[in-house]
Amino acid sequence: MRSLFHLPNWVYHLITFSVWSIVPGSWLYCAYFLTINFSLHHQLTNLLSILPQPSRLLFSYALLELVFSIYYFFRAWTAQKRLHRFNHEPEFMRESLERAARSGLRTQASIDRYPPCDDLKRSSRQAGSQTRINDDQVSSVSSSSGFSSLASSSSTAPSTPPLSPSFGSVTELKPLAWDDPRAVDFRSHQVLWFGNCKYSEIGRENLQEWITWVLFNRPRSKSLRESAEAVLTDQICSLFEARAGAVLPPGYNPRLRTRVIRLTLDPIRVRAHPLALYVATSTVSWTIKQLLFRCEFVERKSGGKLKYLIRKPIGWDDQPVKSRTLPFVFIHGLGLGLIQYTLFLNYLANSSWARARPVMILLQPSISLAFFDRQHLSPPSKEDMTADMTKAIERLGFSETGFEILGHSYGTIVAGWIIKAMGSLVRRVCLIDPVCFCEWEGHVCHNFLYAEPLPGLERLLRYFLATELGIAKTLHRHFDWPANILWPTDLPKSSAVFLAGCDSILDAYRIHTYLKEYGMGDRIVLSPSAAHGQLIFEDKEPFRAIKAWIEGQSISMN
Template structure:
């Protein structure tokens, strides 16, 4: 029936308004299709396929050698080639077994329900102009209008966890399945199988979520909507040859030796944590520059970060440097901790213990105890606390240390931070679920994200609430001398503009360096302006 003949004018106008509003609703816009670029195919054919093909070619050669009898030949060329191929075959079977092993249930314990409730309460306040914990969203029955820009923005961000499906296609049971994972790190089969106490909790969260989104969720379950549940979804691993790890281990060993011989660094281990330490001979803990701790990210270990570390050592020859090494994020398959990632509480205990052992911090929180007048001495005391520099995944560890021991970090510099806006899901989506269309995305996906140890760490040990750092958990966040943030607008992993907006919404501006064209990892290039910002931070006040 024609609408204009059977509806009152007011109703007709209302429907037209709702239709137009829905068309302009950013949470309803279909995800734009992305075409593969030339760089994607260049990386695919000249990098990925050659590395990937080493394993099937080795299998083919070994099978051919046994079939043709060439495996019994005595000449050294045939014997060497067969030995290399056979080692790849044996390693591929080991790699397959380990891939099956890590595909099992996550060994990570969930955070307390109280902590998760507090995290969700903070998520609901983001963008609402409510900063105080004493003003939880929804306590006064606040419900946003569906067309309120804050509600639209919230819906648009939340749908990332549902493979960026239009908001109207998401049903209530889809949201319950996602919340059940994010709270209890587990799958839920049906609504009826959710325990009663957990169902009550989820009902309260869904009610608040609907108020914040400005819309009630339709009943039912939409099987066409994919719900992203990182630590219970299948682990995505791509095989790579044994020679890959041999070459990588050899290069990293050479780089460690170079740091020892050229830069007089010391390689040590503290409670299972390997580290690189350089302390100048004439450095004084009371008058010398404040020590720097660098926390590296995912990738290839020193092969990826060695040049950056050497540039810092060269720029600050009189300053102590400590670089903890994390084998689970560096593809060090021969290391005993390769499949035992360091977690939130262990990192705070071990790294905090190492800094105390070095005399760089004093006490559990890095604060000097206040002594009485009789106990005070005229002798100069060491300045406790370190300057902490972190990149990418290292910002997670940086955040864990700030939460556990805020007093031991006097200055902070976050480069390409992935620790902010975790609730929006961009990092998990881009790193684990997004289809690659550019060469850089394919490089990150295949050579980092789909590596056995990295995949196990990300897809079985990721906790969004622990990994999220809030602005008020950073001491002196508004002081540019004590807190610096380097963010790229074209970051391939996180939404740089949104990270910038989050920080600026809380008054963080002068300490924020934002490059609209900056890519993830660009600050590691010593001729890039972002690297100069890192040096500027290093050269900053050393007595703070």
Template structure:
């Protein structure tokens, strides 16, 4: 009989020295800057000593006063996120399809190792064509699913999870609302909830006990109270000014132009003599959470030098770049608007066509070698949170994306709960975890995006939604085995179970973001792949 890993408590961890070092040397000083600024301003004004300060003292007072004023503004913005959103995740039929895909993932009897992608005949091994049937409680597929699902319930042993909490979780995942009393549920909602619960229990291999256990309270990402920690005005100002300087530098010295397409901001460089589809196809870069251009400057600088022969498009995302002074900082563009604007932007450059039926015909009519090149389109290179937008384009305009490179993608296996738990719920034990929690997980713009504007069904990408997923020349996945944000072993298991081999590159010592460090092995893999002629 298989060991039921869903009943084994997680190993208790102890905080490392790096945690305390980061807390004392970095997090605590930055967090204390705001209350210290308040104390200094109040002291200077109440004692009247401000009138006796010399130039250095007055400068310090002005800086402290700016922190005080900004903290009030920050508090005002924070209160805007105190209430859960009123909008749902999406259409109910779309949510139900995504929910069934979750239940079908891992059902097929396929080994992630016993597979030769050169000889496999099935188009989509382990795809949603599997039926959801009642599993035995000791079926390894049921045990694995229970162990995965308990992440949404605080990693408590599965036997402690009760039906009320599971209903709460299902209701949130479908309707993005708190579960009302069962007798108050509309009949349509009750029917959807009961159907989802029935399928879920089949996949779990056992019935969920009646009752409630508050110790297993589920993660309700969009509804739970958001934790936002202040940070100094000077930190935001430094990040914003640095990104503006880099923006201007790219325009002056790297040949980029800045544009705004219906609210979608970007930097683009198109070589003068470049012609599609004769020359290498354009590269679209979608960055992740953090500091915007500042965070990716080294990687981008090498990218500019290595690929001067093709157009480069960088999509700017102020809401995940700590650009708190931007008008759209708390108004991230939703999926449909983003893909509509990005697709029309790509079409306006002449890189691809909005109508998929004209993509290849136009190429073949005007370019003799179009058939050898494949359809006209772009290469999308995404990192981390950028993989969500990448996924949206593959869902809505797959014909425009002829090559895809996913670096540290969070779009896969997001339904397993590891990413959101790591960002917002898990206790920090290491310095890296604390850095990620303070600088990313509790930052106002990130919290707004991931806890108030997160659409899990749109953000989840499935194997069958990726064109040419098993063709390495067209699709590449890069992971680091020591990634602390995603669970690489789960993502690898999912991709490998669908036959992806040559296109999956893994760094055994890699951490999140390390694959894009200039000079690293991951960066070399990305550059070499971009240089390849796809086949």
């Protein structure tokens, strides 16, 4: 049986066009219906009178889609409003960016090279192959770009004014040489935040503009340039220059004004999605829930926004704490909600391993095409989620035993929140297609939301997921990347990471190298030919390896 992830491009295009065309087709059909009826009453032209009579039933449906599309774009317009900045201490932001800048310095940038991946043609767009500068090109680039090498001119980064005590101080970094492989690698991936431009196109004020967004979630203004916050921005800029091995030219490049990625400030990119799609996904999701209810799951709420399904074995609460089986928490990623996880849900519902322990399935309506749910446009923040999860853990008795977590894709971000908030209770962690690592490099944001999608599967994902209202708003207005980062040091020793080599969203090989740098090489499984989601969606060898790890069996790590 052919994998759904490796179908001919025309199949993906046909599916995408068939669903996309419902909305414009409905507008055209309504216009056709009204025109025909008007012509029959007024005998305008013979041509119109001989056309086939439109169906009133079909007109009723088309009119419903038309009205829904107007409401849909109204909600999209209201969703464009920028939210208040995230509430982070300046010290936390400074430390996060310092750790990001120092990442990759332990090795000589021995990044794993990409193997062929013809089905997704990922090498044609990933920065790792497109923008990385070869060693034999370095001398010619450095001489013509206008950069001055920090390492050749000074042993320390440029000095900046002292910070206000509330911000702490930025630890200086010894500048790398321009041709240091670690500097070359850093530059080639930093440009993703600037529309994958050439590094020589970035001016220092462009970098300061981006850092201002990262630190304070707002545009760079004149008042900010004269404040203590501007000093922190300037110091972080100098830190990044030292890491890149080059002082950026002064000034601002206006050509990058519309290309720089400032996720929570940029307009939300939304495309029309038909009412029929939401009705269909809601119906199937409801059906899956009913099947889970038959398997003794029940739906519960905790606090203001946390919804989850839970099943506990009879008598589990009455057992001594030491003899209880460890509860299992599953956190799904963005997409069609529970629909895309039917294989894994069947395992959780019916396997003897899962039936012997409490199983908790977190629900996330904002990233599940759940248009009719109240939380479709109001995803929980990190603070909301961890507070509600803490209450649920206490109520369910998991605080006595601890628990294990499996997160997939966007679910790894939520898993990271929980791990950092209640790490002493998290016994084991399994992360599949993790988007919670190396978020400062911009691969996830650039590939999923901004880069031109490649023909086929990527275009399907761009339409159905990236430009869907709830998902787009979650990513563009609620994506708190410093809080979303999970550091390898936060993970318990009993952890596993599963990566797909042909992942078109995250850079699996860079994540692989990054985690090995932290000594996690024996806890990583990388499937070279798999696409994003394929590891857990299809019953193949990687899925069986995931089940084996969950059940505590030994598997082959690489």
